[in-house]
Amino acid sequence: MKKLASWGLQTALGLLVVSFAAFAIITLMPADPVEIAIRTWNLPATDETVTALRQDWGLDRPLISRYLRWGWDFLHGDWGRSFRTGEPVLTEFLHRLPLSLSIGIAGLCLALMLALPLGFAAAVKPGGLADRFSRLLSVFTQSTPVFATGLVLIWVFGVQLRWIRPFANDGASLVLAISLVALHSTAVLTRVYRQSLQEAATQPWFATARAKGLSETQALWRHAHPSAFYAVLAAVHSEAGWVIGSAAAMEILFGLPGISQFLVQSISMRDQKVLQAYVMVVAFWMVSVDLLARLIMLRLEPRLT
Numbered sequence: 001m002k003k004l005a006s007w008g009l010q011t012a013l014g015l016l017v018v019s020f021a022a023f024a025i026i027t028l029m030p031a032d033p034v035e036i037a038i039r040t041w042n043l044p045a046t047d048e049t050v051t052a053l054r055q056d057w058g059l060d061r062p063l064i065s066r067y068l069r070w071g072w073d074f075l076h077g078d079w080g081r082s083f084r085t086g087e088p089v090l091t092e093f094l095h096r097l098p099l100s101l102s103i104g105i106a107g108l109c110l111a112l113m114l115a116l117p118l119g120f121a122a123a124v125k126p127g128g129l130a131d132r133f134s135r136l137l138s139v140f141t142q143s144t145p146v147f148a149t150g151l152v153l154i155w156v157f158g159v160q161l162r163w164i165r166p167f168a169n170d171g172a173s174l175v176l177a178i179s180l181v182a183l184h185s186t187a188v189l190t191r192v193y194r195q196s197l198q199e200a201a202t203q204p205w206f207a208t209a210r211a212k213g214l215s216e217t218q219a220l221w222r223h224a225h226p227s228a229f230y231a232v233l234a235a236v237h238s239e240a241g242w243v244i245g246s247a248a249a250m251e252i253l254f255g256l257p258g259i260s261q262f263l264v265q266s267i268s269m270r271d272q273k274v275l276q277a278y279v280m281v282v283a284f285w286m287v288s289v290d291l292l293a294r295l296i297m298l299r300l301e302p303r304l305t
Helices: 002-027 033-041 047-056 063-075 089-124 129-143 146-160 171-200 204-211 216-254 259-267 272-300
Strands: none
Touching: 002 063, 002 272, 033 047, 063 272, 089 129, 089 171, 089 216, 089 259, 089 272, 129 171, 146 171, 146 216, 171 216, 204 216, 216 259, 216 272, 259 272
8 A cells, every 4th residue: 555655645746746837837828818808808908907807816926826826726616717708617627528538438448348359369369360450450540640530430421421410519429539539549458468468478377377277268368367457457547648639639520519629719719727727637637547547456466556
């Protein structure tokens, strides 16, 4: 448990550093939020209005003081108000977050479900059909942007076959988005799982298992699978970062109203509160995935923590 406690302390410090860096960089962008708010909300551009807004938002205070106030308000559920919509940022995120989370979580889960049987089949018969397919899939996903693959699928299923309605924000669009998010992770996790199984097959204890009468398939599943699955869980953390970018691309491509699409719409307005909240949501996503993976690994092998 000492390693888990150390991880918790490092994570807390990391979130603190990320929050301050995000706040400082976004705050120091060459754009005055007061001017943006006055123009967006059609407020009178008087000295009284400008002074009132700057005092209300704490823009007349030093950067550290503003950060501490923002952090305190953020932790207590006050994420500020969006310049573009005029609504509380937390309300906007809560409305859109379930869709974004469903794309990311479902994509990762689907990737795991596909990677394990495909990687196992590739390890059982190196150079076989499953092994060649997984290698081809890995090359394809590394060389072709997911956005381009999505455009091709829209053209095939939406224009040529007319099975879906492009940009309709319906169930078919959501299924395609999840599938495309899972595509890259499936290729990566499959190769990690396959490589870990092959490395385990070279160990002396694997030969002992075979000598006891187990077939290679049985020995791989009973004795090599736990350590190989541990390696897959370790790789999930890095894939979680990639899922953020791919899920954002899918929201824009298929017109899905998630938080990433909301972010893109807010960037041109220099909507600082939205940008700061988005960075923190992404940071919490990474921490949550890492925590879940560590807890599962702790369950598999308590001695490693």
